[in-house]
Amino acid sequence: MADKEVKKRMYRSPKLSLLETVTKGLMADPKEIQSRFTIKFDEGKGRGVYLAIPILKKYSFVLEYEGDLISESEATSREQIYAHNNEGCYIMSFMFKGMKMAIDATRCFHSYTRLLNHSRHPNIRFHRPLIVDLKGGRPRIGAYALRDISKGEEIVFDYGVRDGSIPWLRSRKAGYCSNIDSSSEEEDIASSDKTGTEASEITMRLLSPKKKVAVNEHFDVPSASQDSASQSSTSHASTSTSQPMTHLHLNKNRVKWAPLLSDRRSKCGWRFTRVTGNSYIMGLESEGCPQKICRSLEEGYKKKRNKSEEESVCMSISDESISTNSAQSSAMENIPSTVPQGDYSYVNKVLDWLPSMEIRIEKVQSLSEPGEKSIESQQQQSVCIIDDSSEDDNVTSRNPISSQTLSDMVIEDDSVPSRNSISSQILPNEVIEDDNVASRSPISNQILSDVVIETPTRANVKKTKRNLRRLQQDVFVISDDESGNILKPRKSTSSGPLQVAVVKPYSADQSCIYVPDSPHSDVTLCPESSESESIRINLDVYELEHLESMFQSYIYSDNFSTEEK
Numbered sequence: 001m002a003d004k005e006v007k008k009r010m011y012r013s014p015k016l017s018l019l020e021t022v023t024k025g026l027m028a029d030p031k032e033i034q035s036r037f038t039i040k041f042d043e044g045k046g047r048g049v050y051l052a053i054p055i056l057k058k059y060s061f062v063l064e065y066e067g068d069l070i071s072e073s074e075a076t077s078r079e080q081i082y083a084h085n086n087e088g089c090y091i092m093s094f095m096f097k098g099m100k101m102a103i104d105a106t107r108c109f110h111s112y113t114r115l116l117n118h119s120r121h122p123n124i125r126f127h128r129p130l131i132v133d134l135k136g137g138r139p140r141i142g143a144y145a146l147r148d149i150s151k152g153e154e155i156v157f158d159y160g161v162r163d164g165s166i167p168w169l170r171s172r173k174a175g176y177c178s179n180i181d182s183s184s185e186e187e188d189i190a191s192s193d194k195t196g197t198e199a200s201e202i203t204m205r206l207l208s209p210k211k212k213v214a215v216n217e218h219f220d221v222p223s224a225s226q227d228s229a230s231q232s233s234t235s236h237a238s239t240s241t242s243q244p245m246t247h248l249h250l251n252k253n254r255v256k257w258a259p260l261l262s263d264r265r266s267k268c269g270w271r272f273t274r275v276t277g278n279s280y281i282m283g284l285e286s287e288g289c290p291q292k293i294c295r296s297l298e299e300g301y302k303k304k305r306n307k308s309e310e311e312s313v314c315m316s317i318s319d320e321s322i323s324t325n326s327a328q329s330s331a332m333e334n335i336p337s338t339v340p341q342g343d344y345s346y347v348n349k350v351l352d353w354l355p356s357m358e359i360r361i362e363k364v365q366s367l368s369e370p371g372e373k374s375i376e377s378q379q380q381q382s383v384c385i386i387d388d389s390s391e392d393d394n395v396t397s398r399n400p401i402s403s404q405t406l407s408d409m410v411i412e413d414d415s416v417p418s419r420n421s422i423s424s425q426i427l428p429n430e431v432i433e434d435d436n437v438a439s440r441s442p443i444s445n446q447i448l449s450d451v452v453i454e455t456p457t458r459a460n461v462k463k464t465k466r467n468l469r470r471l472q473q474d475v476f477v478i479s480d481d482e483s484g485n486i487l488k489p490r491k492s493t494s495s496g497p498l499q500v501a502v503v504k505p506y507s508a509d510q511s512c513i514y515v516p517d518s519p520h521s522d523v524t525l526c527p528e529s530s531e532s533e534s535i536r537i538n539l540d541v542y543e544l545e546h547l548e549s550m551f552q553s554y555i556y557s558d559n560f561s562t563e564e565k
């Protein structure tokens with residue numbers, strides 16, 4: 001028996017060694033494997049995986065396609081959901097024991113493999129599915145190098161899709177990775193690799209281009225040049241289309257303004273801003289439309305870094321760039337101000353109304369990936385701690401989170417008259433209108449619903465300030481902003497998540513908090529000396545879980561009374 005074993009080994013064919021290599025690779029430490037690569041961004045292709053070590057030898061294990069193992073029918077239904085959500089689609093289909101199966105990496109944010117781009121001249125190939133763990137029996141797919149790959153080269157594979165309706169696939173140039181020599185070696189491997197699948201058996205599911213969104217008559221139809229410019233920034237599986245798009249490249253810009261191509265008369269744009277260590281806010285803004293607040297959509301959800309890799313995005317969309325015909329307005333009315341976690345349907349509804357525009361929300365995934373840590377730290381640097389050293393109260397600890405300068409929103413309000421009492425005069429959901437739109441910076445046009453700018457009295461200011469500081473101190477105590485984990489309240493009595501905005505004017509001694517869905521949501525704090533009718537604020541929005549009771553204890557307590565005493 002032992003002799004036989006030795007004999008077998010002696011006559012091992014290359015294909016067996018490849019099988020072994022891949023199996024070994026699948027069992028290796030994924031972190032160590034991943035450290036050989038880096039993520040870079042390309043204008044045309046989006047993110048891609050590049051070799052970070054000097055060389056990766058031919059036949060070496062490359063990466064595993066990690067994700068949820070699902071059936072083909074599940075893949076199809078997920079694909080539809082992803083298309084609907086504009087999430088992108090990172091599903092790889094393959095045959096296993098005569099069955100079509102798939103691995104879905106769409107939400108496997110830590111994975112580099114999902115970011116591998118396509119080339120008709122690949123330097124890696126995925127091996128056929130292997131069962132590595134005999135107990136679990138789950139087929140796994142790993143890639144190996146088709147040739148020696150040098151540092152800096154992009155790692156690409158053939159998606160196995162030949163779909164003429166996908167523009168970049170159609171273009172030979174786009175599918176070609178110029179630093180890869182299409183030598184006959186590749187063919188050699190293909191023919192010698194009898195253990196590997198045919199390219200057609202392992203394929204990426206690429207969403208077809210979305211159908212054209214009706215262009216609103218109020219907006220200009222984009223020109224061809226704009227169209228192609230927008231296409232050049234394609235970076236997501238779901239979004240190759242002939243339509244103009246606005247793309248969120250979080251790994252390039254923390255906050256970005258882009259003209260809505262369909263709406264050249266207005267300077268519209270989106271911003272995507274870090275809110276806390278684990279939530280983000282995206283806003284759509286427009287400068288050319290009448291300033292109106294109907295609703296804002298806010299969606300926040302947390303990401304637990306160490307456990308399941310949940311998406312994390314806080315989305316806020318103001319409807320300023322939506323023209324207001326009556327059907328849309330009434331539909332808007334039906335949109336709740338707070339969208340259930342993970343429910344994109346409302347967001348998509350709003351996006352549908354944005355004429356001829358698609359928004360791809362590259363959520364926190366791009367920030368959570370190790371290759372993009374620099375962005376995260378860049379964002380950290382932009383944290384602005386309120387310096388309230390001028391204050392009497394001895395505040396020793398500050399909450400960096402609650403002091404963070406986030407969306408840089410400026411609300412200038414020339415129309416709201418001075419008021420004496422916050423509670424008596426502010427109507428919930430009050431709309432601030434300002435006709436003087438042209439003179440504003442784009443930033444200044446964004447107004448979140450329910451935010452009311454108030455000019456409180458001195459007494460009020462003092463009380464509110466004191467309470468705010470207490471609040472901030474408490475938030476500081478309960479927060480864990482360093483690690484980026486969700487804020488953990490000490491008191492946990494409330495059921496659902498609570499979204500809290502901390503609104504801070506630019507100057508150090510101005511702050512206010514904003515708690516949606518609270519009758520006292522318009523708690524503002526203005527400079528004591530200020531009778532100014534115009535106020536500039538930054539708006540920070542947090543989703544804090546289970547903090548309601550804590551906030552309420554401040555807001556509804558005597559201390560936090562908004563009545564002047």
Ligand SMILES: C[S@@+](CC[C@H](N)C(=O)[O-])C[C@H]1O[C@@H](n2cnc3c(N)ncnc32)[C@H](O)[C@@H]1O
Binds near residue numbers: 047115240
């Ligand atoms: C699996 S993802 C790859 C990662 C992607 N670049 C990203 O940033 O998320 C597939 C998508 O990447 C883009 N892509 C991949 N290969 C490409 C290529 N050769 N040329 C242009 N775009 C490409 C397409 O948008 C495709 O839908």
